[in-house]
Amino acid sequence: MxxxxxxxxxxxxxxxxxxxxxxxxxxxxxxxxxxxxxxxxxxxxxxxxxxxxxxxxxxxxxxxxxxxxxxxxxxxxMGHVVSQRDSRFKKLGKEDLDYFKSVLSESRVLVSKEMGGNADPTELDTFNTDWLSKYVGHSQVVLFPTSAQEVSKVLKYCNENTIAVCVQGGNTGLVGGSVPVFDEVVLSLSKMDKVRSLDKDSGALVCDAGCILESLDDYVGEFGFTMPIDLGAKGSCHIGGNVSTNAGGIRYLRYGSLHGSVLGLEVVLPDGTIINNLSTLRKDSTGYDIKQLFVGAEGTIGVVTGVSIATARRPTSVNVAVLGVNSYQDVKNTYIQSRKDLCEILSAFEFWDARCMDTVLTGFNTSNPLSGDYPFYVLIETSGSNDEHDEAVEKTMENGLVQDGTLAQGKTQISKMWSLREGIPTVLAQTGATYKYDISIPINQLYDIVHDTEVRLENAGIYKKDAAPSENYPVKSVNGYGHIGDGNLHLNIVADKFDDKITDLLEPFVYEWVENVAGSVSAEHGLGIMKPECLKYTKNDQIVSVMRNIKNMFDPNGIMNPYKYLPENK
Amino acid sequence: MxxxxxxxxxxxxxxxxxxxxxxxxxxxxxxxxxxxxxxxxxxxxxxxxxxxxxxxxxxxxxxxxxxxxxxxxxxxxMGHVVSQRDSRFKKLGKEDLDYFKSVLSESRVLVSKEMGGNADPTELDTFNTDWLSKYVGHSQVVLFPTSAQEVSKVLKYCNENTIAVCVQGGNTGLVGGSVPVFDEVVLSLSKMDKVRSLDKDSGALVCDAGCILESLDDYVGEFGFTMPIDLGAKGSCHIGGNVSTNAGGIRYLRYGSLHGSVLGLEVVLPDGTIINNLSTLRKDSTGYDIKQLFVGAEGTIGVVTGVSIATARRPTSVNVAVLGVNSYQDVKNTYIQSRKDLCEILSAFEFWDARCMDTVLTGFNTSNPLSGDYPFYVLIETSGSNDEHDEAVEKTMENGLVQDGTLAQGKTQISKMWSLREGIPTVLAQTGATYKYDISIPINQLYDIVHDTEVRLENAGIYKKDAAPSENYPVKSVNGYGHIGDGNLHLNIVADKFDDKITDLLEPFVYEWVENVAGSVSAEHGLGIMKPECLKYTKNDQIVSVMRNIKNMFDPNGIMNPYKYLPENK
Ligand SMILES: Cc1cc2nc3c(=O)[nH]c(=O)nc-3n(C[C@H](O)[C@H](O)[C@H](O)COP(=O)(O)OP(=O)(O)OC[C@H]3O[C@@H](n4cnc5c(N)ncnc54)[C@H](O)[C@@H]3O)c2cc1C
Ligand SMILES: Cc1cc2nc3c(=O)[nH]c(=O)nc-3n(C[C@H](O)[C@H](O)[C@H](O)COP(=O)(O)OP(=O)(O)OC[C@H]3O[C@@H](n4cnc5c(N)ncnc54)[C@H](O)[C@@H]3O)c2cc1C
Structure with a gap:
């Protein structure tokens, strides 16, 4: 057993x-x-x-x-409790492994020792455990296809034999979608990592889904292009994973959603049908744009095996500044003013509060780039083709709302400033158990939820804002930071430890708060196994019902990434 | 009868x-x-x-x-011949009209005199005839709902009674999708024309689907924003029609596809279900993005009643120049160079050939803005927040490939230059019967099809390039112009009259040519009644089969815009 x-x-x-x-x-x-x-x-x-x-x-x-x-x-x-393995799914036997080996060759089928293979436990753990080590699956078999044809044969077989499948990209997802829950077969795209073509005129890139984002950015960089998406996990995440999670990241403000920049996909459906729609055209108005359903489908209706994406011209001039501001209202107004002044060259506008700054400065043992302390900090980035636009950044820094500001001189300073912002989640997590909420909220109300959460925890007597070091409350800090330009807040509550009392105070409070302002309970991380039961706070019954129809249409046997994404159909 | x-x-x-x-x-x-x-x-x-x-x-x-x-x-x-009214559809009777009147009130149900109403024929003609006067339907009843609830009641009734429905926006579509084919009920969105909200911080606009594009641009303009889409028909077309045709237009190069800028939709399904997904959030990763299916669905799976869209900051500085160039190769290379130099501020790059220029100059009785004649002309537009970027445009004009160029001084000159480009289709149509092909082709091969078409027609003896005025060939000219930045060519063949011999030489030749370079037979106009049978040149059987499933899922009775969009299922 x-x-x-x-x-x-x-x-x-x-x-x-x-x-x-x-x-x-x-x-x-x-x-x-x-x-x-x-x-x-x-x-x-x-x-x-x-x-x-x-x-x-x-x-x-x-x-x-x-x-x-x-x-x-x-x-x-976890928010979503899966209490039982779905007994409809076949348990793998020797005949299944033999089939997989016949399609993929012995070397591309990883099988646990318990099932007669060579893989030692740690080898399998890599595929069973998610990036946060928060979710652990129990798969004994990992498959490594190298082509859409191989994926097709595997899926067709699994579909016919009702074998559950979990598709895995770079396994950097933050909602537990990329690891199996029980004994699903893991289908890893990591060996599908070839660039297929780059149109050096238009910048249209076609590649395997398993290409690593950073490698692609390096590759197209040689030809003066840049990927229209960038995120902290770029060294590991796959472009196919990015597409499948509809990932956002730090270039979103500039290049927009993957729904706009993905030009075409090659997808294998559960029944083995290969949908080749790897168009490199910018404009195509011939029928329903079905590829869009796979952008953000998190492996639940098919496997993305190839991606065609519009890259952008790599900007020749990048400027970054950190600003100190007195209130969230001023952060917001500075953002609005910057959008006006900087318009097409504004490429990032991130903010964080004083608590985040304190924690990250302590954690990194470094000093504030500004000479004083402020309630709020902003990182502003411009990128474009004209160096003189620096002046525009300086104009923003001189507006009445900005108390202090410093412009990075050179690449090292740019990356140091970015590391302050990008280091926040990691450093917060080191200070205690972090309750993380990745939410979209209209920017006018974006920071209100941080205050309201504080008040709620204070009223419950488990938190005191600016408590003296001697006072020991279970909740240490309530922090807000994020991509204000996209209306995307990361609300992080750090506590001594995970505790039901705290969870009950936070949930469904946070989700209901988000629902009340017509926000989204998942701005960019997706649903995975963590949030299917929270979907209702953002999408109503009618929408969820259409989603179910779509799932059933593509995957009538429900073999693709089961237990995840959609709420249980009660 | x-x-x-x-x-x-x-x-x-x-x-x-x-x-x-x-x-x-x-x-x-x-x-x-x-x-x-x-x-x-x-x-x-x-x-x-x-x-x-x-x-x-x-x-x-x-x-x-x-x-x-x-x-x-x-x-x-027409390419798509519909030989017979589908007898499954109910013929309207008094009881149906009574129902419609009970939902919409008498004044918002237009009924022909023959069916006992007050509408005189010319009143109905407006709704039965398309913008080109190429397609004429035979509907006797036009309905004018003012809310999603009314649309819901009407559709539910039609669905239950198998009454065919044709949704109509501004009726500016160019593929005959907006007019009925036989006696379908016309559902006009023209009385749903209210702005619902504008988030003055984020620029997210929510409005009824029947709002006219230009009115919306004027409205958001007052708050410093601009619509992310612009096209010649802006004075008449609806935002709901733009969404439903996945319209492109002249701001596409800058703001990209509606798949990226549409934030949410309110949609009524054939069974009357109202899907309210009017989110104003930029980021939302909660489930399948079903609104995307309605972007470009041309009224075949439901009615778009509300639109939420991300507007852009209105650029404060706009520059336009016309350039003269020696070859298509030089046009293309100038485009590539401009993308490098102008990067984020390049907002349009249009081109046309000498024949187009001759025709438009003669048609408008105006003179060439350049001092000499060139084989190719380019209109380049930059827009942004920084006047000094003008220099960058001048840099493009001074590159070795550009023979001559002139920069517009002021708004009047800007619109005069644009009118040269925008006047081409109208003026060509005045010179004879125009065979029009709106196609996407990789930019490297974009103009090749013009040459190949000429050779084909010359070999057939019906055309001679640069024929002397005395020589009278049935085909007068083969013209190429379009949005090169988007890889979108308009191939226009002008003949004495429409003639089977010419048609047979052009079709399927053009479509097969497009298929061979993995292009699209409809870059931005959609399929309508004109192109369902051409879909196969751009989308393979597997994709068309998924499209059919989607159609059946949303509209199992097939009442929405029948006879159009998808090819007949033989
Ligand atoms: C340090 C760090 C920073 C991050 N920053 C951001 C950020 O700024 N913005 C943001 O949006 N996200 C961020 N993320 C999370 C983000 O979702 C992932 O990094 C990335 O998009 C997932 O890609 P992946 O290849 O790792 O996919 P995985 O984690 O392997 O998979 C994610 C989901 O997609 C499915 N999937 C993967 N590949 C395929 C495929 N080929 N076909 C079908 N389904 C597939 C999986 O089944 C799973 O459901 C971050 C993560 C980390 C660890
Ligand atoms: C002068 C001129 C210039 C043009 N320039 C361009 C251009 O540059 N780029 C470009 O892409 N197109 C262009 N077009 C064509 C373009 O498709 C339309 O102008 C526009 O997008 C259609 O909007 P409409 O409201 O007129 O829709 P209609 O013509 O009324 O309808 C078009 C289709 O959409 C459906 N539809 C309309 N409204 C709804 C709704 N609310 N819900 C569901 N279905 C609906 C209809 O059933 C029909 O199938 C041009 C047209 C003209 C006449």
Whole structure:
């Protein structure tokens, strides 16, 4: 017996499942019984799910398991609880592995030792564990196709045999979509990494879906182009993953959505049909633009195997400045003024509050680029073809709202300034357990949610703004930063530890707050396994119902990335 | 008996249909018989279809009909022949009109006199005839809803009663999609023309689908914004029509596709479901982006009733220059160089050949803005926030490839230069029968098709390039112009008259040529009734099959804009 799935669905009622016996037990008293019955000594991976309750029960159970010799025990905090492996899905047998090997060759089928292969556990862990080490799957088989034809054969077979599949790109996604939940076959695109063509006149790039974003940017850079998307994970994430998550990132303000810059896709549907729509044309008005459905589909309706994308001219002149500002109102008005003054050359407008700045300066052991401290900071970037536009940046710095500002001199200073902004999430996470909310809100109200969250936590007596070091509250800080130009706030609440009381105060509060201002509960990270049940706060029943129809149309057997993306159909 | 539909499907076999008797007859001898049987004296609209053959038969018949007193006789040249009204569709009766009136009030239901209403024929003609007067429908009823709720009630009723519906915006479409083919009910959005909101911070505009593009641009202009789309028809076309045709236009190079700038839509599905997805957020990654399916759906899966769109900052500095260039190669290289030099401020790059220039100068009785004549002309526009960028335009003018150039001084000169480019289609059409092809081609090969078409017509002996005025060839000129920045060529062949011989030489030649270079047979005008059978040259069977599934999913009864968009399912 390989895996145990422990799902604590309600506070008082943990449900314990294992793939062989699928049995459930009521609370603590029966845990011992279950662990015994499950032959717990051979367990390697244990994932303890928890919706927000049952933490202590889960912790007890994990301790017990550890005592029994289980090594890799993970504990998940997740919004979406999947309590049971879908029994419709076939368990892999030798005949399936033989088929996969016949299509891909032996060397491109990674199989666990327990299933008769050579892969040692750590090798498989890479594919089973997400970037945050927050979600851990239990797959025993990873496939590495190198062409759409191979993907087609694999999917057709899986579809006919009802074998569940989890598509994986660079595995940098932040909502647990890229790792299996139970024993889904992992289909890794990492060996589909060839550039197919670059039109040096138009800048249209066609490549395999598994190309790494940074490699592509380097490649097109040689010809004077730049990718229309950039993000912190660029060294690992795939262009196919970017497309599949409808990723945003720091060039969004300038080059807009992937819905605009993706020119065409090559996609394999679950039934094996290869949809080759790798057009390099900028304009094409012939029928429904079906590729758009795959932008942001997170591997739930097919596999993206090729991407055609419009690259942009690489700007020859880039300027970055950090500004100090007195209030969020001033941040917002500076943004509006900059959009007017800088119009086409404004390429980023990021902000963060004083708490973020303190944390990041301490974390990096560095000094404030400005001479004083301010309630808010802004990073403004311009990029274009004309050096003289520097003056325009300076004009922004001189507007009455900006208290202080410093313009980066040269590339090193530019990247140092960017690292202040980009370092915030990592450094915050180092200071405690971070509750992360990636939300879209109309910019007028963007920072209000930070205040309202503070008030709520203060009223509950678990947080005090600007508490003295001697006062020890469970919530340490409430932080706001993000891409203000895109209306995208990252609300991060740092606590001593993850705690049900805090979670209950934050959820659904945050999601309802977002719903009330017609915001989005996922600005750029997608839904994955984390947010299907939160979809309702942003999309109404009618829309979700159309989504279900689309899912059923492409994937009637539901083999593609099951348990994720759409809420359970009750 | 109101209407006769005459469809000449094959050269030797015209088929004559009328909605009451649906009878067919073989060629000339029987026309008299049919016209008699059809009580031809009460005929008002007659449409004579022709696929490319049967012109003379059709002409004979029309003459006969005219002799019999029919007034409004139209003759269509069309790629897609619809030979028969779909008998599944209910013919409207009094009970239907009563229902429509109960939902919309009497004043917003336009009914022909023949059906007991007050509308005189010319009033209905406006809705039955397309902008080119090329396509004429036979609807007796036009509905004017003012809200999504009203649209919902109407569609639900039509769906339940299998009543065919043709959605109409500003009726400026160029492929016959906006007018009924037979007796479909016309659903005009013209009374849904209210701005709902403008976020003055982010520039997100929410409005009714029936708002006229130019009015919207004027409205947002007051707040320093501009619509991200602009086209010649802006004074009449609706934003809902723009969305539904995925319109391109002259700001495409700068602001990109509507797939990127449309933030949300309100859509009514055929079953009456109102999908309200009027988000004003720039970033939202929560589920399949279903609104994208309605961008370019041409009224075949639902009615767009509301649009949320990202407007752009209105540029404060606009410059336009006309350049003279020696070869297409030089046009292309000048474009590439300009993209490098002007990067973010390049907002249009249009070109046309010497024949277009001669025609437009003669037509407008005006003089060349350049001192000499050149084989090719370019209109280049920059727009941004910095006047000094003018220099950059001048730099382009001074590159070795540009023989001559002149920069517009002031608004009047700017619009005069634009009128040269924008006047080409109208003036060409005045010089003869114009075969128009709106195609996307990789820019490297963009002009090759003009040469190849010339050679083909010369080899056939019906055209001679630079023929002396004394030589009289049926084909007068082969012209190329268009949006080179978007890879969008307008290939226009002007002939004495529309003639099967010419058509047969051009089609499928042009479409196959486009297919061979992986181009698009419709860059920006859509498919409508003109191009469903040409879809195959740009989209393969797999893609068309997915499109059919989408159509069936949203519109299982096929009531929305029937006979159009997708090819007949044989
Ligand atoms: C440090 C860091 C910074 C980040 N910054 C940003 C940011 O600024 N903006 C932003 O939007 N996101 C950001 N992200 C998250 C972002 O979603 C991912 O980095 C990226 O888009 C995912 O690409 P990937 O190849 O890693 O996909 P994976 O993580 O492997 O997969 C993500 C989802 O897409 C599916 N998928 C992947 N490839 C395919 C394919 N070929 N066909 C079908 N489905 C596929 C998977 O099944 C999964 O559901 C960041 C992540 C990290 C770790
Ligand atoms: C002078 C001139 C210049 C043009 N220039 C350009 C150009 O530069 N670029 C370009 O792309 N096009 C151009 N066009 C054509 C272009 O398609 C239309 O101008 C415009 O996009 C159509 O808008 P409309 O409101 O007139 O739609 P209509 O013509 O009324 O309808 C077009 C199609 O959309 C459907 N439709 C309309 N409204 C709705 C709705 N609310 N919901 C669902 N379906 C709807 C109709 O059923 C029809 O199939 C030009 C046309 C003219 C006459």
């Amino acid at each position: 390989r895996n145990i799935y422990l799902n604590c669905v309600k506070r008082t009622e943990p449900v314990i499942r294992n793939p062989n016996f699928a049995r459930s037990a009521k609370a603590g008293a029966r845990l011992g019984f279950v662990t015994q019955k499950c032959n717990i000594h051979s367990v390697r991976n244990v994932t303890a799910f928890s919706k927000s309750g049952a933490d202590s029960l889960r912790d007890d159970f994990c301790t017990k398991l550890r005592g029994l010799g289980a090594k890799n025990i993970q504990s998940r905090m | 109101r209407n006769i539909y005459l469809n000449c499907v094959k050269r030797t076999e015209p088929v004559i249909r009328n909605p009451n008797f649906a009878r067919s007859a073989k060629a000339g001898a029987r026309l008299g018989f049919v016209t008699q049987k059809c009580n031809i004296h009460s005929v008002r609209n007659v449409t004579a279809f022709s696929k490319s053959g049967a012109d003379s038969l059709r002409d004979d018949f029309c003459t006969k009909l005219r002799g019999l007193g029919a007034k409004n006789i139209q003759s269509r040249m």
